[in-house]
Amino acid sequence: MRMREGWRGGFAVGVGLAAGSFALAVSFGAFAVQHGWPPWLAVLASVVTFSGSAQFALATALDGGAGAVTAVASATLINLRFVPMGAATARYLHGGALRRALEGQAVVDGSWVAAQRDEGTTDRPKLFGATLVQWPAWIAGTACGALLVPSTDVARAWGLDMVFPAFFALLLLDTVRSRPGCLPHAALAGVLAGAACLVVPPGVALLTAALAAAPAVLRPPRREGPA
Template sequence: MTEGADDGARTAFRRGLRLGIPFAVVGFLLSLSFGVLARQAGFSTTQAIVTAVIVFAGSAQFAMLSVITVGGGIPAALTAASLMNSRFLAMGVALAPSLPGGPLKRAAQGQTVVDASWALANRGDGTFDRWLLFGTTLPQYVSWTLGCVVGAVFGDALGDTHRLGLDAIYPVFFLSLLIAELRDPASRWVAAGGGLLALALVPIAPPGVPILAASAVALFGLVRKPS
């Protein structure tokens, strides 16, 4: 990497850190809610925290938790989590050309993908700023871990998450990302189609299926996008 490129990477990374802070605040509250609910569902403090550290995906963690809460087994919980994370297939396909190195190196860099970081790193021309992606994800990962620690350790003192309004944060978070995509002419119709399909399936489909269907729409839109 040349000196100019190195300076550009540092600048993008620092910008990503700044952009990631608001999402990190939201992530802290979401993860805190997960920690509380996981303890109420029978997770040990360690199990709740390790789940947050390894999975680092709100939709997957809450889907898995909802299955376990109603008596589902581990295979069913893992299936629900996988369905909820299926959107990362389309996101990974779009991101891959912007990541250097072989398959293993790209896979390692891809671990930094979360919804907000992916959207912010999108340059709008089919390419992504990977250093901005890395910088945006870092504060979110730290706050996500800390939020779960606080929720798991002090959950009894925090009380009912519905009473505190924490259950409303997650859908509002994804709605804000959808609105941002709707403002982009290049992704507007794909975002609208995926969002409407997911909304229509929520009342009738099992957890995770609406996200899977929306991801299929996004992947189709990516394949059909003119070069």
């Protein structure tokens, strides 16, 4: 019963996340093609990567004259956020190495946040359900943007340039709402990222926000009292 509820909850959450993912993917597809990518390559990037921040970082770096190694490195740095997320989810994955690697592909930002239970565990079916809805929407949105290639004026008129930051802002607000104790870490992350933007590129500055988790990571585990 609980598993069925998890899948239903995942699909329900995934529909809302998929709407945002579709809009963001349209902006990525248009952005990539406007900066020299063939449409098929933009769609392929969404099929195999499924990470808006990394894909935008890759396209921006290549357009700015960076070499392939530098562009891939910048995208990899941004996706390092999946390391702690994956580590926290690893114990809920099933099967051998290949199956666990495949199940691990469901760890994407919106799905991972939605699948976190109040007691600190992960709702595995909800994680999978939410991602299964989002992934096709991400690919379809990229294809629409890459093939229709809306102009910069159209993208701004429809607010496509604001979809990406708004998406992450909503995730942050939802986390703080459900877990008020995360507010100090969220505030510290914002200060660190904002200060870093003054001296390093935004993509790298975003990574410095992860330092806000250091106090929680370094805090000694709480000892259980006697039974």
